[in-house]
Amino acid sequence: MLNRRLVALLIIVLGMGVGFFVYHTQKSGSWPFKLGLDLSGGTQLVYQADLNNIQQQDVAGSMAALRDTIARRVNLFGVAEPLVQTETVSGHQRLIVELPGVTDTQKAIALIGQTPVLEFRLLKPGASIPTDISTTSISAAFEPATLTGKDLTSATLQFQGASGIVQEPTVVLQFNSEGTKLFSQITSDNVGTVLGIFVDGVPITTPVINEPIPNGTAVISGNFTAQQAKDLAANLNEGALPVPITLISTETVAGTLGSQAVQDGILAGLVGVGLVMLFMVLWYRLPGLLACVALSVYIVAVLALFKLIPVTLTAAGIAAFILSIGMAVDANILIFERMKEELRGGKTAEDAIRDGFARAWPSIRDSNISSMITAVILFWFGTDIIQGFALVFGLGVLVSMLTAISISRTFLYALGFKGQGAFSHFFFGSGFSK
Amino acid sequence: MFIIRYRNWFFAFTAVVVLLSIASLVAFRLHESIDFTGGTLVQVTYQNGRPDAATLEQSLSAGGFSGYSLREVGTNDYDLRSSNLSSEQRANLSQILSVNGKYPMTVDSLNEIGPSIGAQLRTDSITAIALVLLCILLFIAFAFRKVSKPISSWMYGLMAIVGLCHNVLVTTGFFALLGHLTGAQVDTLFVTAILTVLGFSVHDTIVVFDRVRENLRINQDRNRREDFAETAGRALGQTFTRSINTSLTVLLTLLALYILGPQSTQVFALTLLVGIIAGTYSSIFLATPLLVWVEKRRGQKQK
Numbered sequence: 001m002l003n004r005r006l007v008a009l010l011i012i013v014l015g016m017g018v019g020f021f022v023y024h025t026q027k028s029g030s031w032p033f034k035l036g037l038d039l040s041g042g043t044q045l046v047y048q049a050d051l052n053n054i055q056q057q058d059v060a061g062s063m064a065a066l067r068d069t070i071a072r073r074v075n076l077f078g079v080a081e082p083l084v085q086t087e088t089v090s091g092h093q094r095l096i097v098e099l100p101g102v103t104d105t106q107k108a109i110a111l112i113g114q115t116p117v118l119e120f121r122l123l124k125p126g127a128s129i130p131t132d133i134s135t136t137s138i139s140a141a142f143e144p145a146t147l148t149g150k151d152l153t154s155a156t157l158q159f160q161g162a163s164g165i166v167q168e169p170t171v172v173l174q175f176n177s178e179g180t181k182l183f184s185q186i187t188s189d190n191v192g193t194v195l196g197i198f199v200d201g202v203p204i205t206t207p208v209i210n211e212p213i214p215n216g217t218a219v220i221s222g223n224f225t226a227q228q229a230k231d232l233a234a235n236l237n238e239g240a241l242p243v244p245i246t247l248i249s250t251e252t253v254a255g256t257l258g259s260q261a262v263q264d265g266i267l268a269g270l271v272g273v274g275l276v277m278l279f280m281v282l283w284y285r286l287p288g289l290l291a292c293v294a295l296s297v298y299i300v301a302v303l304a305l306f307k308l309i310p311v312t313l314t315a316a317g318i319a320a321f322i323l324s325i326g327m328a329v330d331a332n333i334l335i336f337e338r339m340k341e342e343l344r345g346g347k348t349a350e351d352a353i354r355d356g357f358a359r360a361w362p363s364i365r366d367s368n369i370s371s372m373i374t375a376v377i378l379f380w381f382g383t384d385i386i387q388g389f390a391l392v393f394g395l396g397v398l399v400s401m402l403t404a405i406s407i408s409r410t411f412l413y414a415l416g417f418k419g420q421g422a423f424s425h426f427f428f429g430s431g432f433s434k
Numbered sequence: 435m436f437i438i439r440y441r442n443w444f445f446a447f448t449a450v451v452v453l454l455s456i457a458s459l460v461a462f463r464l465h466e467s468i469d470f471t472g473g474t475l476v477q478v479t480y481q482n483g484r485p486d487a488a489t490l491e492q493s494l495s496a497g498g499f500s501g502y503s504l505r506e507v508g509t510n511d512y513d514l515r516s517s518n519l520s521s522e523q524r525a526n527l528s529q530i531l532s533v534n535g536k537y538p539m540t541v542d543s544l545n546e547i548g549p550s551i552g553a554q555l556r557t558d559s560i561t562a563i564a565l566v567l568l569c570i571l572l573f574i575a576f577a578f579r580k581v582s583k584p585i586s587s588w589m590y591g592l593m594a595i596v597g598l599c600h601n602v603l604v605t606t607g608f609f610a611l612l613g614h615l616t617g618a619q620v621d622t623l624f625v626t627a628i629l630t631v632l633g634f635s636v637h638d639t640i641v642v643f644d645r646v647r648e649n650l651r652i653n654q655d656r657n658r659r660e661d662f663a664e665t666a667g668r669a670l671g672q673t674f675t676r677s678i679n680t681s682l683t684v685l686l687t688l689l690a691l692y693i694l695g696p697q698s699t700q701v702f703a704l705t706l707l708v709g710i711i712a713g714t715y716s717s718i719f720l721a722t723p724l725l726v727w728v729e730k731r732r733g734q735k736q737k
Contacts, residue, residue: 038698048550089554105544106524248548257542261696268695272687279683316623319699322691323706326684327634333683334641337676363644366577367637373569374633378626381562386626393630 008414011407015297022303031307036314036388039262041255042100043108047245049093053119053144054243062242063093065150069239070097073115076238077102095245105252116199116232118149118173118240120186123194129206138203142196145186149240151179157233160221169229170221171236180216188212199232201244265318272322273299280329284336287412291332294407298328298400305395314388324396330367331404334360353412357405364401371397435667441723448720452600455607462610467619468515470556472549476514477507477542478531484510485537497530498523505617511542513617518546559625563602566629570636571595577640581647584662585729593724594639597716601635602628604712609705618701627705634684635713638677639721645669646722662729666722674718681714 025031037044054062063086071084074097083098102108121142123129130137153176159167175183186195187209196206197220205220224232277295280288302321306313339356347355375394379387437444468475484490487504490512494502502516512531519527532539571591578587605628612618646669653660685707692703 046551048548103541106521106527109521109524246548248551250544250546252541252544254540254542256540261698264694264696268690268693271694272690275686275690276683279679279686283679315696315698316626316702319691319695319702322687322695323630323684326687327680329683330637330680333676333679337673337679341672359648362648363641366644367640369577370570370573370636370640371633373573374566374629377562377566377569378629381558381625381629386622389626389630 004410004414008410011297011410012293015293015300018304019296019300022300022307025307031310033306034310034312035258035262036312036317037098037100037251037258038253038314038385039258039318040100041103041253041258042098043102043105043250043252044099045097045108045112045247046249047095047097047112048248049095050244050246051093053121053139054148055144055146058146059093062148062150063095065148065242066095066245069115069149069241070095070112072239073112074099077108077111094248101255103252103254105250109247109250114235115238116149116235116240117201117242117244118152118236119198119201119242120145120147121196121198121203122186122190123196123206125193129194129196129203138198138201142203145182145195147175147179147182147186148242149236150242151175151182152236152240153179155233155236155240157226157230158219160219168221169224169226170219171224171229171233173218173220173236175216175218177216180214183216183218184212184214261315261318265315265322269318269322269325273325276326276329280332284333286415287332287336287339287408290408290411290415291329291336291404293411294332294403295325295328297407298403299325301403302396302399305399306392311391311395312388313392314385316385317388317392320389320392321396324393324400327371328396328400328404331360331364331401332408334363335404335408350413353409357409361405364405368397368401435671437670437719438663438667438723438726441726444719444723445727448600448716452603452607455603458607458610458614459603462614464606464610465613465617465619466556467621468545468547468552469621470552470559472518472547472552474514474516474519474547475543475545476516476527476531477544478512478514478539479542480510480512480537480539482538484512484539485533489533490531493530493533497526499530518548555622559622562625562629563632566632567595567598570598570632574636574640574643578643578647581650583650585725585732589725589728590643593721593728594636594643596724597639597713597721598632598636600716600720601631601709601712605631605705605709608708612701612704616701623699623702624705627702627709630706631709631713634710635717638680638713639717641676642669642673642717642722643725645673646725663726666726670718670722677714677718681710684710 026033049063049066051059051062067084067086071082074082074084077099079099079102081100083096085096087094087096097108097112099108121138122145124141124143127141130141152173154174156172156174158170158172160170191209191211193209194206195209196203197218198204199220220232273295277292280291280295282288284291302324305311311317335356338360339352342352342355342359343349372394375390375397378390379394381390478484484506485493487506490504494504494514498520499516502514505513505515507513514531523530527544528539528541529535531537531541571594574591574594575587578590581587581590609618609620609624613620646666649665649669652658653665688703688707688710692700692707695703
């Protein structure tokens with residue numbers, strides 16, 4: 001008995017501690033909630049990478065290079081906490097760029113669109129350089145060499161040409177060690193073949209390889225004006241993409257809309273919790289009150305988990321959390337209904353509590369498993385919005401099961417009702433029953 | 435138990451509601467949002483009153499928009515739906531929407547989805563729903579594997595699925611009506627709502643079935659012969675308060691979410707609200723009475 005009371009006390013203290021952690025970290029901002037773009041405001045761009053010209057084993061490397069290059073580009077924009085990540089959705093490689101606070105979609109797209117795509121391609125044996133530069137005729141004539149923009153370290157503008165004639169502006173590419181190796185290999189294996197240098201899919205220059213080039217530099221000389229060459233060099237210096245990307249979706253949410261959503265969400269949550277607690281106390285009386293304590297512990301525990309994991313909260317995630325508050329008391333309701341039944345069967349309060357828990361358990365277990373199945377599939381199915389929902393929902397189901405079972409039970413025992421007196425009868429009674 | 439006794443009345447009522455839902459689906463149809471079709475959705479708020487539709491349409495046509503749809507939202511907002519924007523259209527968007535600055539406005543949200551993403555999302559949604567149904571069927575059959583008398587555990591799974599289909603039908607039927615009245619469109623949140631309703635209502639059904647299972651076991655232990663209808667009816671009575679109360683607490687939170695919550699999840703909350711009510715109804719008035727019906731038919735065949 002004493003032990004149980006100690007545990008109950010410990011739970012209360014622990015719950016208050018976690019509550020304080022949530023409150024304090026929110027005040028000081030040390031562990032803030034992570035808000036999704038729909039709540040913080042900003043722009044999300046999703047690109048699809050075209051990996052047709054990339055060997056299977058280079059896909060991961062190219063996507064990583066793509067991510068790093070775009071991340072560097074985004075940092076130039078001066079956005080606080082941008083997020084650039086890759087993801088694979090049913091075989092398609094995608095790049096997701098999140099720019100919190102940026103609400104000018106076009107500007108964001110333009111900024112990223114400036115990143116050039118640099119590719120090297122070898123002329124296929126027997127093919128001649130096509131006169132038109134449409135994608136189909138180019139991919140018919142050229143095959144990709146393994147070298148791409150990911151192997152580049154820098155680009156510089158240089159004027160070259162024999163003395164006496166007009167010097168031609170060129171862009172000199174410097175490869176990294178990997179690129180140097182590749183370039184040396186390609187040039188020594190393909191002497192006499194045309195190696196085209198493509199920027200944004202357009203062949204800029206198509207020289208014949210005269211001899212192996214071991215030093216890791218290549219020269220792009222096209223019919224550039226000085227300005228064009230300068231721009232190209234500058235853009236290449238900020239990083240070149242190994243593969244072309246196309247924009248497939250954008251989402252921009254104004255910051256004001258987001259903060260309104262957060263406020264509304266908090267209000268709805270508070271009112272929801274209030275209503276549920278009111279109902280529980282009115283209907284189940286003392287056990288209901290204990291359920292409220294368990295619910296409070298549940299709420300602070302989940303909020304703390306949101307901060308610690310961290311879970312990116314979206315409007316859908318908040319909805320899931322509020323929904324989970326309503327569902328969290330379900331285990332308690334099952335247990336209490338069962339307890340009342342046992343009490344009506346003439347058992348003492350203590351026995352009723354014990355048997356109520358034991359009998360309610362299979363229902364609680366099975367029904368929660370089915371909810372978890374749904375959450376897992378939702379997460380798997382998910383776009384961001386839905387994953388946000390699924391994660392919160394799943395977490396809620398798990399945590400609520402634990403709090404409802406362990407905490408309510410501990411408290412009920414700790415209060416130590418033994419008899420069948422009018423006192424305990426009133427406190428354990430409910431709405432209809434006398 | 436009155437629910438079992440008058441089960442045919444409840445079956446009839448269910449049939450009427452389901453027919454109404456189907457009628458609503460046929461009459462109003464579901465309108466897919468850009469999540470599935472691909473395209474652009476722009477939500478605009480005008481600070482000093484919005485321009486009338488004709489003015490805005492003129493401005494849009496001048497800006498190269500065609501085949502778009504405009505919808506008035508609230509008192510000062512417009513929703514603009516169109517195909518994917520060209521970069522020029524995107525750059526001139528605020529110019530076009532504000533009719534050259536005459537109507538000051540802010541773009542609350544701009545959402546563009548490529549057609550390939552949309553098509554894929556549609557397949558994924560259908561797969562997800564099918565997968566949930568399958569997993570639930572398997573799980574129930576597994577959880578109830580020890581009760582094969584008087585009806586097999588697969589029947590429990592099957593009847594739960596019938597209940598779930600009812601919930602999905604009623605929810606989508608309601609949504610079609612909502613779409614007709616308010617222009618609500620089927621988006622990924624709707625699919626989420628459907629999946630959540632599935633999860634919740636099977637949860638509910640399992641609790642009732644679980645009680646049937648327990649009662650059957652007690653009967654067996656005590657060697658008591660009881661009509662299955664009696665056993666199932668008793669289980670319903672025993673879990674009735676619980677079913678109602680759990681749904682009530684969930685409905686209370688959803689109501690708060692619908693009335694006070696973020697605007698972006700309002701339709702979602704309403705869909706869930708209807709779905710949960712349908713789910714609670716079906717687990718009490720449909721799934722278990724159906725089990726009794728199946729058992730009775732089986733009994734008649736054997737005689």
